[in-house]
Amino acid sequence: GVVFEDDAVVTFPKRWEKALILAEECFSNARKKLWGNLFATLASRTEEVRGLHPGNALKLFVDNAHPTKAEELLTRMTHILTAATTNSESLRKLVKKFDKNLNRQLSLELLPSLYTSSLYAGQNMMQDGVRLLRELLEGDASNTMLNPMIRHDSETRHQQAVEVRFVELDWLRRMVVNLPINMLPHLVAHRGFHHIKDRNDKRPLENSQCAYEMAWSSGVNLCECDIAITKDGKLVLAHDENFMRLALDTNSHLAVRSIGELTLRELISLPLKSGTRPPLLIDVLRSACAISDSSKLVIEVKPGNQSAASALSRLLIRHPDLRQAVAMIMSFDVHTMHRLRAELSVLDESSTSGMAQNGSHASGMHHRITSFDHFGSLGSKINLVDQASTDALPDLSSEKNHSNQRTTIPKLMLLTKADPPERPCDLQVGVHDLFRVDNWLTTDDGTLDGVYLQFEKAMTTPEGAAALRQLSEKHVVGIWQNSGKDPDDYNTFAWLVQEGNVTFVNTDLPNHFKREVFVRQQPGLESSYEVPIQF
Numbered sequence: 001g002v003v004f005e006d007d008a009v010v011t012f013p014k015r016w017e018k019a020l021i022l023a024e025e026c027f028s029n030a031r032k033k034l035w036g037n038l039f040a041t042l043a044s045r046t047e048e049v050r051g052l053h054p055g056n057a058l059k060l061f062v063d064n065a066h067p068t069k070a071e072e073l074l075t076r077m078t079h080i081l082t083a084a085t086t087n088s089e090s091l092r093k094l095v096k097k098f099d100k101n102l103n104r105q106l107s108l109e110l111l112p113s114l115y116t117s118s119l120y121a122g123q124n125m126m127q128d129g130v131r132l133l134r135e136l137l138e139g140d141a142s143n144t145m146l147n148p149m150i151r152h153d154s155e156t157r158h159q160q161a162v163e164v165r166f167v168e169l170d171w172l173r174r175m176v177v178n179l180p181i182n183m184l185p186h187l188v189a190h191r192g193f194h195h196i197k198d199r200n201d202k203r204p205l206e207n208s209q210c211a212y213e214m215a216w217s218s219g220v221n222l223c224e225c226d227i228a229i230t231k232d233g234k235l236v237l238a239h240d241e242n243f244m245r246l247a248l249d250t251n252s253h254l255a256v257r258s259i260g261e262l263t264l265r266e267l268i269s270l271p272l273k274s275g276t277r278p279p280l281l282i283d284v285l286r287s288a289c290a291i292s293d294s295s296k297l298v299i300e301v302k303p304g305n306q307s308a309a310s311a312l313s314r315l316l317i318r319h320p321d322l323r324q325a326v327a328m329i330m331s332f333d334v335h336t337m338h339r340l341r342a343e344l345s346v347l348d349e350s351s352t353s354g355m356a357q358n359g360s361h362a363s364g365m366h367h368r369i370t371s372f373d374h375f376g377s378l379g380s381k382i383n384l385v386d387q388a389s390t391d392a393l394p395d396l397s398s399e400k401n402h403s404n405q406r407t408t409i410p411k412l413m414l415l416t417k418a419d420p421p422e423r424p425c426d427l428q429v430g431v432h433d434l435f436r437v438d439n440w441l442t443t444d445d446g447t448l449d450g451v452y453l454q455f456e457k458a459m460t461t462p463e464g465a466a467a468l469r470q471l472s473e474k475h476v477v478g479i480w481q482n483s484g485k486d487p488d489d490y491n492t493f494a495w496l497v498q499e500g501n502v503t504f505v506n507t508d509l510p511n512h513f514k515r516e517v518f519v520r521q522q523p524g525l526e527s528s529y530e531v532p533i534q535f
Contacts, residue, residue, distance in 0.1 A: 009106075012098055013185065016091065016110060023087040026510045031122065038073065041065060054125070055132055062136045066396035074133045081126040088120050097514045161201065168202045169214065174516050177218035179490075186497045188222040188298055188478070189215045190506045196483045198245060200274040205246060207237040208272070209279040213287050222327055224298040224506060226283055228259040229308040230267060235281040236314065246272045258309075282315065288325035296327035298504070300415070301340070303333040303425045313343040316410070323347075323409065328504070330413035330478075331450050333425045334440055337414055341446055347409050411449040413475055414440055418454040431456050431464045432473045441475060450476025452504070455486045460495055468500030478504035490514040 035054075038061055042049050048060060062070045095110050099457045119290060157459060172193055176184065192211025195203040204210040212223050226239040238259055240246075245267070247255035253269045254262060262270075268277050279393055283300075288295040309331070316323050331337050416427045416437070429436050441448040451471070458464040459479070471477055479502050481488055488507050496502040 006533065008102065009104060011108060016094060017113065020091055020114060020117060020119065023091070026334065027084045027119050027122060034076060037460065041491065048094065056058060058129060058132055059136060063130040063134070070133070070137055074130065076135065077126060077130050077133065081123060081130055084119055084123050084126065086176055088123070158314070159232055164202055169218070171511060172218045172452065172509065178514060183494065183497060184219070185221055186503060186505055187493065187508045188218065188224050188504050189220050190224050190508050192223050196508050205272055205274045206469070207278070208274060208276060209237060209284055209287060212284055216288060216291045221294045222296055222298055222504070224300065225284070226300045227308055227312065228302065228305065229311050230262055230264050231260060232263045233311060234264045234309050236267065236276050236278045237281060237284060243270060243272065243278070244399060248275065268330050282322070284326045285322040289322060295322065296325050298328045298330065299326060301331040301336060303331060303336070305422060306336055306339065309336050309340045310343060313340055316344065317346060326410040332415040332417050334414055334427060337412055337441065337448055338443055341412050341448060344409065345446065379396060413450050413452045413476065414448055415452045415480070416454065418456045424436065429453070431458045431467050434467055437471065437475065450478065452478035452480055455479050455481040459500060460492060465495065465499035468496070468502055472501040477502045480506040483508050488513060
């Protein structure tokens, strides 16, 4: 037995190396024949072929060859790749079994030869080629532009980056057009139209001004945002405590500091991955007002951030013209929400104070407060009826203006969790024990408008929908979801709205949100959305 093992140790490596050389030769010859045939078909294109990269050669071939020829090329490349993968895996497993059965360590000697061989290394290029061919044949332009086999000059790369972004924008526009009109007011674009992986090559960054302007101008009504307050009292849009995740320069000392420790001046010097700075809340609200009356924000105040909540109430009091752009304010912090409700109650009082005497709007008795402060910050308490300053204010006390003020007070909502609480302020409630919500929303001096529940699979059952519908008879109901975990698609959205009578549903608008959308019949015809396609 010992003699046999010794012979095997001597002969196995030699036979294994011969098998590797033979597999390399077969793989090399097959690839050489494939590329030789491909370039032979491109021989008439002398200028284009000169120095052509492999990916560009595949694209040129697909663009000019008959579709059946391109399909044949894909089949041949797939067969060659499959054979190479099978051979390399067989050689690897042979070494593994030999070492295991004879208690040897030939892996240390033979595997480096395998992993540096053309048999192994060449598979990556073949995989890229197969993927590129499939994308070219399927017409997936956005992925083809990013394929590593395609080489571009700087101008071409720029143009293709623009086209990738346009593909996403066009998808959004087509998706909105394809939504039933009665469903659109219930859809809330979570952090605007953004990419959940923090990429800005296809979509804008989350909580960026562009993310909201693109959504609103494409027809989305409601967009959710998160706010934070700077050291000098400016409200900015931001989800995290700092900008480590989104900063262009993650090594900057400003990126690691909390937003509350930074001034607006410091934030301006901290560009994000998109090259822009975090936007001011007031700028985003002004964009909403400029785009349409239906463009509105759903604003989330982070737990424990009472200073941001108070700054928000001051902004809305001081800028009544911006209230129409705020559909809702919400937070996981029930105490913050009730305190905010108390601070905003002055809006209800101010809407009728001008009619207190003789049932008329006496000049000088009630005026909308117009501020010229661009940032919406306020250092002192507001006096809503300031007799001494009425001469300096425009007379905006018409009945129409009073009516608008009374109807643009945002809804105040409490965020809850279905998962176990992670913070002391988190309130946990499931779809089957929604009776607990009443006590949280109501206090002795007032009531919040509703509750924003975490999505649960049980909500998609008849029993869950019935529980939501029953809750909606007393309160406004919204649903938020976890990105990548919950079913963020149109069918779930429609079920919650139609069967559960839910008013608001958050979505990250993934490309699979609605499978069937409509494409333009001809480029440049903005109104011709007629040909259905499946995503």
